[in-house]
Amino acid sequence: MKKTIQILNQLEDNICAVILAIMTVLAFINVIARYVFLASLPWVEELNKLGLVILTYVGAAVALKNHAHLGLSILTDRLPLTAQKVISVLGCVVGLFFCYIGIRYGYAMTANEFSHHVTTQGMQWPEGMFGMWLPVGCVVLAIRFIQQAIHVFTDKEESDK
Numbered sequence: 001m002k003k004t005i006q007i008l009n010q011l012e013d014n015i016c017a018v019i020l021a022i023m024t025v026l027a028f029i030n031v032i033a034r035y036v037f038l039a040s041l042p043w044v045e046e047l048n049k050l051g052l053v054i055l056t057y058v059g060a061a062v063a064l065k066n067h068a069h070l071g072l073s074i075l076t077d078r079l080p081l082t083a084q085k086v087i088s089v090l091g092c093v094v095g096l097f098f099c100y101i102g103i104r105y106g107y108a109m110t111a112n113e114f115s116h117h118v119t120t121q122g123m124q125w126p127e128g129m130f131g132m133w134l135p136v137g138c139v140v141l142a143i144r145f146i147q148q149a150i151h152v153f154t155d156k157e158e159s160d161k
Helices: 002-036 042-065 081-115 133-154
Strands: none
Touching: 002 042, 002 133, 042 133, 081 133
């Protein structure tokens, strides 16, 4: 199980790094094309939009893994340890509910886009390629919420980062 978590950690981190690097290079190429050739590349904007969608959900999972999401710890730090755990687990439950909504409606949206053959304007790619990252990202995020709730509930510190 520990090996699986380490692989997931590395995969998430590498996906974020690669996508961010690709987005940066593509945006730079588009800026050069605009100022040198006076023409923008429409496919760059679409690929960057896809990268941003993927980066949003995978990055949220990485932030959850690293405890980097915003919180009002000034309030919870003053509570007893048991209350802190209850609030933390409650936050995970609310996060799982958000993930359930994202998975349910994201799947419906993506299935609708694929069934109606909706395509992007520039590259004529299926719009569902963009939409499918909502449920996929919410599944990854749900795994992290479950993992965090287990760590809080069992008093385990995350040594597998």
